[in-house]
Amino acid sequence: MHDDPVPSWEEVAQRYGRQIYNFAYRLTGNPDDAADLTQEVLLKVRRGLGSYTPGTFEGWLWRITRNAFIDETRRRKRRATVPLPEGDRDDTGAAPPPEDVLATVRLGEEVQAALLDLPYEFREAVVMCDVVGLSYEEIAESVGAPIGTVRSRIHRGRKMLRERLS
Amino acid sequence: MNHPADLLSAYLDDELTAVEIPEIEAHLSDCEECTAELEEVSAARMVIRGLPLLDPPAWIGSSDVVPIGSARSRRAQRFTRWAAAAAASVVLLGGVVVVSDDPAAVVDIDTMSSQHVARVVVDPGISTIRGPVAGP
Ligand SMILES: [Zn+2]
Numbered sequence: 001m002h003d004d005p006v007p008s009w010e011e012v013a014q015r016y017g018r019q020i021y022n023f024a025y026r027l028t029g030n031p032d033d034a035a036d037l038t039q040e041v042l043l044k045v046r047r048g049l050g051s052y053t054p055g056t057f058e059g060w061l062w063r064i065t066r067n068a069f070i071d072e073t074r075r076r077k078r079r080a081t082v083p084l085p086e087g088d089r090d091d092t093g094a095a096p097p098p099e100d101v102l103a104t105v106r107l108g109e110e111v112q113a114a115l116l117d118l119p120y121e122f123r124e125a126v127v128m129c130d131v132v133g134l135s136y137e138e139i140a141e142s143v144g145a146p147i148g149t150v151r152s153r154i155h156r157g158r159k160m161l162r163e164r165l166s
Numbered sequence: 167m168n169h170p171a172d173l174l175s176a177y178l179d180d181e182l183t184a185v186e187i188p189e190i191e192a193h194l195s196d197c198e199e200c201t202a203e204l205e206e207v208s209a210a211r212m213v214i215r216g217l218p219l220l221d222p223p224a225w226i227g228s229s230d231v232v233p234i235g236s237a238r239s240r241r242a243q244r245f246t247r248w249a250a251a252a253a254a255s256v257v258l259l260g261g262v263v264v265v266s267d268d269p270a271a272v273v274d275i276d277t278m279s280s281q282h283v284a285r286v287v288v289d290p291g292i293s294t295i296r297g298p299v300a301g302p
Contacts, residue, residue: 108217
Protein backbone atom coordinates (compact mmCIF):
# COMPACT_ATOMS: atom_id res chain seq x y z
CA MET A 1 0.00 0.00 0.00
CA HIS A 2 1.39 3.41 -0.91
CA ASP A 3 0.79 6.87 0.42
CA ASP A 4 -1.08 9.17 -1.91
CA PRO A 5 -0.37 12.89 -1.66
CA VAL A 6 -3.21 14.92 -0.17
CA PRO A 7 -5.07 16.66 -3.01
CA SER A 8 -6.74 20.05 -2.65
CA TRP A 9 -10.50 20.20 -2.38
CA GLU A 10 -10.80 21.70 -5.87
CA GLU A 11 -8.82 18.79 -7.27
CA VAL A 12 -11.06 16.30 -5.48
CA ALA A 13 -14.21 18.00 -6.72
CA GLN A 14 -12.93 18.14 -10.26
CA ARG A 15 -11.47 14.68 -10.39
CA TYR A 16 -14.13 12.76 -8.45
CA GLY A 17 -17.33 14.82 -8.66
CA ARG A 18 -18.56 13.03 -11.74
CA GLN A 19 -17.71 9.59 -10.36
CA ILE A 20 -19.47 10.29 -7.07
CA TYR A 21 -22.49 11.60 -8.97
CA ASN A 22 -22.69 8.48 -11.12
CA PHE A 23 -22.23 6.25 -8.07
CA ALA A 24 -25.10 8.01 -6.30
CA TYR A 25 -27.24 8.08 -9.41
CA ARG A 26 -26.93 4.34 -10.03
CA LEU A 27 -27.64 3.56 -6.39
CA THR A 28 -30.71 5.80 -6.14
CA GLY A 29 -31.95 6.05 -9.72
CA ASN A 30 -32.82 9.67 -8.96
CA PRO A 31 -30.87 12.65 -10.39
CA ASP A 32 -31.93 15.12 -7.67
CA ASP A 33 -30.93 12.79 -4.86
CA ALA A 34 -27.68 11.99 -6.64
CA ALA A 35 -26.84 15.69 -7.05
CA ASP A 36 -27.57 16.50 -3.40
CA LEU A 37 -25.63 13.52 -2.18
CA THR A 38 -22.64 14.39 -4.33
CA GLN A 39 -22.45 17.94 -3.03
CA GLU A 40 -22.90 16.70 0.51
CA VAL A 41 -20.04 14.24 0.09
CA LEU A 42 -17.79 16.89 -1.43
CA LEU A 43 -18.47 19.22 1.49
CA LYS A 44 -17.74 16.42 3.95
CA VAL A 45 -14.50 15.81 2.10
CA ARG A 46 -13.66 19.51 2.36
CA ARG A 47 -14.17 19.41 6.11
CA GLY A 48 -12.27 16.14 6.41
CA LEU A 49 -9.24 16.90 4.23
CA GLY A 50 -7.51 18.67 7.11
CA SER A 51 -7.53 15.52 9.21
CA TYR A 52 -6.84 13.13 6.35
CA THR A 53 -3.63 11.23 6.93
CA PRO A 54 -2.05 9.90 3.75
CA GLY A 55 -2.92 6.31 2.97
CA THR A 56 -5.00 5.24 0.05
CA PHE A 57 -6.98 8.32 -0.89
CA GLU A 58 -9.55 6.36 -2.90
CA GLY A 59 -10.37 4.15 0.06
CA TRP A 60 -10.83 7.19 2.30
CA LEU A 61 -12.94 9.06 -0.25
CA TRP A 62 -15.25 6.16 -1.04
CA ARG A 63 -15.67 5.29 2.60
CA ILE A 64 -16.94 8.83 3.19
CA THR A 65 -19.14 8.60 0.12
CA ARG A 66 -20.62 5.30 1.16
CA ASN A 67 -21.28 6.39 4.74
CA ALA A 68 -22.89 9.63 3.59
CA PHE A 69 -25.12 7.66 1.27
CA ILE A 70 -26.20 5.23 3.97
CA ASP A 71 -26.82 8.04 6.51
CA GLU A 72 -28.89 9.97 4.03
CA THR A 73 -30.96 6.93 3.10
CA ARG A 74 -31.71 6.25 6.75
CA ARG A 75 -32.59 9.87 7.41
CA ARG A 76 -35.03 9.89 4.53
CA LYS A 77 -36.80 6.79 5.72
CA ARG A 78 -37.47 8.48 9.05
CA ARG A 79 -38.64 11.78 7.62
CA ALA A 80 -42.16 12.36 6.44
CA THR A 81 -41.94 13.88 3.01
CA VAL A 82 -44.01 16.72 1.64
CA PRO A 83 -45.67 15.60 -1.59
CA LEU A 84 -44.85 17.72 -4.59
CA PRO A 85 -47.76 19.25 -6.44
CA GLU A 86 -48.92 17.95 -9.81
CA GLY A 87 -47.27 19.69 -12.69
CA ASP A 88 -43.99 20.11 -10.85
CA ARG A 89 -41.94 19.07 -13.84
CA ASP A 90 -39.00 20.46 -15.68
CA ASP A 91 -40.72 20.69 -19.03
CA THR A 92 -38.26 21.90 -21.61
CA GLY A 93 -40.67 21.50 -24.53
CA ALA A 94 -37.89 19.97 -26.64
CA ALA A 95 -38.64 17.86 -29.73
CA PRO A 96 -39.00 14.11 -29.03
CA PRO A 97 -35.75 12.14 -29.54
CA PRO A 98 -35.43 9.66 -32.45
CA GLU A 99 -36.39 5.99 -32.05
CA ASP A 100 -32.87 4.56 -31.62
CA VAL A 101 -32.20 7.04 -28.85
CA LEU A 102 -35.44 5.96 -27.18
CA ALA A 103 -34.41 2.29 -27.42
CA THR A 104 -31.10 3.07 -25.71
CA VAL A 105 -32.92 5.03 -23.02
CA ARG A 106 -35.33 2.14 -22.44
CA LEU A 107 -32.45 -0.33 -22.12
CA GLY A 108 -30.74 2.00 -19.67
CA GLU A 109 -33.95 2.26 -17.66
CA GLU A 110 -34.32 -1.52 -17.57
CA VAL A 111 -30.78 -1.96 -16.33
CA GLN A 112 -31.30 0.79 -13.77
CA ALA A 113 -34.50 -0.82 -12.53
CA ALA A 114 -32.77 -4.19 -12.25
CA LEU A 115 -29.94 -2.57 -10.29
CA LEU A 116 -32.39 -0.97 -7.86
CA ASP A 117 -33.91 -4.38 -7.33
CA LEU A 118 -30.66 -5.84 -5.96
CA PRO A 119 -30.07 -6.00 -2.21
CA TYR A 120 -28.00 -2.97 -1.15
CA GLU A 121 -24.61 -4.68 -0.58
CA PHE A 122 -24.71 -6.34 -3.98
CA ARG A 123 -25.81 -3.19 -5.80
CA GLU A 124 -23.10 -1.21 -4.07
CA ALA A 125 -20.34 -3.68 -4.92
CA VAL A 126 -21.41 -3.94 -8.56
CA VAL A 127 -21.69 -0.16 -8.96
CA MET A 128 -18.31 0.46 -7.32
CA CYS A 129 -16.72 -2.10 -9.62
CA ASP A 130 -18.50 -1.59 -12.93
CA VAL A 131 -19.59 2.05 -12.81
CA VAL A 132 -16.91 3.73 -10.69
CA GLY A 133 -14.13 1.37 -11.72
CA LEU A 134 -12.63 0.71 -8.27
CA SER A 135 -10.33 -2.25 -7.68
CA TYR A 136 -11.49 -5.04 -5.38
CA GLU A 137 -8.99 -3.84 -2.80
CA GLU A 138 -10.40 -0.32 -2.90
CA ILE A 139 -13.94 -1.65 -2.61
CA ALA A 140 -12.94 -3.82 0.36
CA GLU A 141 -11.42 -0.79 2.07
CA SER A 142 -14.45 1.40 1.33
CA VAL A 143 -17.08 -1.01 2.57
CA GLY A 144 -14.98 -2.48 5.38
CA ALA A 145 -15.24 -6.09 4.20
CA PRO A 146 -12.64 -8.71 3.27
CA ILE A 147 -11.70 -9.21 -0.39
CA GLY A 148 -13.44 -12.61 -0.40
CA THR A 149 -16.72 -10.93 0.51
CA VAL A 150 -16.23 -8.35 -2.22
CA ARG A 151 -15.58 -11.06 -4.80
CA SER A 152 -18.70 -12.87 -3.73
CA ARG A 153 -20.92 -9.76 -3.75
CA ILE A 154 -19.78 -8.66 -7.19
CA HIS A 155 -20.27 -12.10 -8.63
CA ARG A 156 -23.65 -12.72 -7.07
CA GLY A 157 -24.79 -9.19 -7.86
CA ARG A 158 -24.00 -9.68 -11.53
CA LYS A 159 -25.72 -13.05 -11.54
CA MET A 160 -28.89 -11.60 -10.01
CA LEU A 161 -28.82 -8.76 -12.47
CA ARG A 162 -28.50 -11.16 -15.38
CA GLU A 163 -31.48 -13.14 -14.11
CA ARG A 164 -33.60 -10.01 -13.73
CA LEU A 165 -32.75 -8.82 -17.22
CA SER A 166 -33.51 -12.10 -19.00
CA MET B 167 -11.66 -28.42 -7.64
CA ASN B 168 -15.20 -27.44 -6.65
CA HIS B 169 -17.05 -25.01 -8.89
CA PRO B 170 -15.24 -21.74 -8.17
CA ALA B 171 -18.35 -19.57 -8.71
CA ASP B 172 -17.27 -16.42 -6.87
CA LEU B 173 -13.91 -16.41 -8.57
CA LEU B 174 -15.40 -16.20 -12.05
CA SER B 175 -16.17 -12.50 -11.77
CA ALA B 176 -12.76 -11.85 -10.26
CA TYR B 177 -11.30 -13.70 -13.26
CA LEU B 178 -13.13 -11.34 -15.64
CA ASP B 179 -11.91 -8.33 -13.68
CA ASP B 180 -8.31 -9.54 -13.61
CA GLU B 181 -8.50 -9.66 -9.84
CA LEU B 182 -7.11 -13.18 -9.31
CA THR B 183 -3.69 -14.09 -8.00
CA ALA B 184 -1.07 -15.65 -10.25
CA VAL B 185 -1.80 -18.97 -8.55
CA GLU B 186 -5.56 -18.80 -9.07
CA ILE B 187 -5.60 -17.94 -12.77
CA PRO B 188 -4.27 -21.27 -14.12
CA GLU B 189 -6.51 -23.14 -11.66
CA ILE B 190 -9.61 -21.37 -12.94
CA GLU B 191 -8.61 -21.80 -16.56
CA ALA B 192 -8.03 -25.51 -16.04
CA HIS B 193 -11.43 -25.81 -14.40
CA LEU B 194 -13.20 -23.85 -17.12
CA SER B 195 -11.69 -26.03 -19.82
CA ASP B 196 -13.77 -29.01 -18.71
CA CYS B 197 -16.72 -27.58 -16.77
CA GLU B 198 -19.68 -26.55 -18.92
CA GLU B 199 -21.61 -25.25 -15.96
CA CYS B 200 -18.93 -22.73 -14.99
CA THR B 201 -18.34 -21.78 -18.62
CA ALA B 202 -22.04 -20.96 -18.96
CA GLU B 203 -21.99 -18.99 -15.70
CA LEU B 204 -18.93 -17.08 -16.86
CA GLU B 205 -20.81 -16.06 -19.99
CA GLU B 206 -23.79 -14.91 -17.95
CA VAL B 207 -21.86 -12.71 -15.55
CA SER B 208 -19.77 -11.43 -18.42
CA ALA B 209 -22.96 -10.28 -20.16
CA ALA B 210 -24.21 -8.55 -17.00
CA ARG B 211 -20.83 -6.91 -16.52
CA MET B 212 -20.84 -5.52 -20.06
CA VAL B 213 -24.37 -4.21 -19.71
CA ILE B 214 -23.54 -2.26 -16.56
CA ARG B 215 -20.28 -1.00 -17.97
CA GLY B 216 -22.22 0.11 -21.02
CA LEU B 217 -24.44 2.45 -19.01
CA PRO B 218 -23.71 6.04 -19.98
CA LEU B 219 -21.70 8.14 -17.55
CA LEU B 220 -23.90 11.08 -16.70
CA ASP B 221 -22.77 14.64 -16.18
CA PRO B 222 -23.63 16.12 -12.81
CA PRO B 223 -25.33 19.52 -12.73
CA ALA B 224 -22.85 22.36 -13.23
CA TRP B 225 -23.11 23.62 -9.63
CA ILE B 226 -21.75 20.35 -8.24
CA GLY B 227 -18.31 20.63 -6.76
CA SER B 228 -17.76 24.28 -7.44
CA SER B 229 -16.35 25.68 -4.25
CA ASP B 230 -18.60 28.74 -4.30
CA VAL B 231 -21.83 26.76 -4.19
CA VAL B 232 -23.20 25.92 -0.78
CA PRO B 233 -25.76 23.14 -0.44
CA ILE B 234 -28.54 25.70 -0.26
CA GLY B 235 -28.42 25.78 -4.04
CA SER B 236 -28.79 22.04 -4.35
CA ALA B 237 -31.44 20.04 -6.15
CA ARG B 238 -33.69 19.20 -3.24
CA SER B 239 -33.89 22.74 -1.96
CA ARG B 240 -34.73 23.95 -5.45
CA ARG B 241 -37.59 21.48 -5.49
CA ALA B 242 -38.71 22.78 -2.12
CA GLN B 243 -38.40 26.27 -3.53
CA ARG B 244 -40.67 25.43 -6.44
CA PHE B 245 -43.10 23.97 -3.97
CA THR B 246 -42.78 27.13 -1.92
CA ARG B 247 -43.76 29.29 -4.88
CA TRP B 248 -46.62 27.01 -5.77
CA ALA B 249 -47.91 26.94 -2.20
CA ALA B 250 -47.59 30.69 -1.94
CA ALA B 251 -49.53 31.27 -5.13
CA ALA B 252 -52.19 28.75 -4.23
CA ALA B 253 -52.74 29.87 -0.67
CA ALA B 254 -52.96 33.57 -1.37
CA SER B 255 -52.59 35.90 -4.27
CA VAL B 256 -49.89 37.80 -2.44
CA VAL B 257 -46.45 36.70 -3.56
CA LEU B 258 -43.52 38.52 -2.12
CA LEU B 259 -40.16 38.08 -3.69
CA GLY B 260 -37.31 38.88 -1.38
CA GLY B 261 -35.74 37.35 1.66
CA VAL B 262 -32.48 36.52 -0.06
CA VAL B 263 -30.50 34.09 2.02
CA VAL B 264 -26.82 34.84 1.91
CA VAL B 265 -24.40 32.22 3.08
CA SER B 266 -20.65 32.60 2.93
CA ASP B 267 -18.19 30.07 1.61
CA ASP B 268 -16.99 29.33 5.13
CA PRO B 269 -17.47 25.58 5.72
CA ALA B 270 -18.63 26.38 9.24
CA ALA B 271 -21.54 28.31 7.75
CA VAL B 272 -22.87 25.32 5.82
CA VAL B 273 -26.50 24.82 6.69
CA ASP B 274 -28.08 21.41 6.83
CA ILE B 275 -30.10 21.29 3.70
CA ASP B 276 -32.80 19.05 5.11
CA THR B 277 -33.47 21.49 7.88
CA MET B 278 -33.49 24.34 5.41
CA SER B 279 -35.94 22.71 3.04
CA SER B 280 -38.33 21.51 5.68
CA GLN B 281 -38.27 24.82 7.51
CA HIS B 282 -38.98 26.77 4.38
CA VAL B 283 -41.79 24.51 3.31
CA ALA B 284 -43.22 24.56 6.80
CA ARG B 285 -43.01 28.34 7.00
CA VAL B 286 -44.75 28.95 3.75
CA VAL B 287 -47.62 26.68 4.62
CA VAL B 288 -48.49 28.86 7.59
CA ASP B 289 -47.33 32.10 6.04
CA PRO B 290 -47.99 32.24 2.32
CA GLY B 291 -46.38 35.64 2.00
CA ILE B 292 -42.88 34.24 2.20
CA SER B 293 -40.88 33.26 -0.80
CA THR B 294 -37.15 32.97 -1.10
CA ILE B 295 -34.43 33.17 -3.65
CA ARG B 296 -31.55 30.90 -3.06
CA GLY B 297 -28.66 29.73 -5.11
CA PRO B 298 -24.97 30.02 -5.76
CA VAL B 299 -23.26 32.69 -3.71
CA ALA B 300 -19.95 34.09 -4.85
CA GLY B 301 -17.16 33.07 -2.54
CA PRO B 302 -14.04 35.01 -1.61
ZN1 LIG C 1 -17.42 -25.71 -12.57
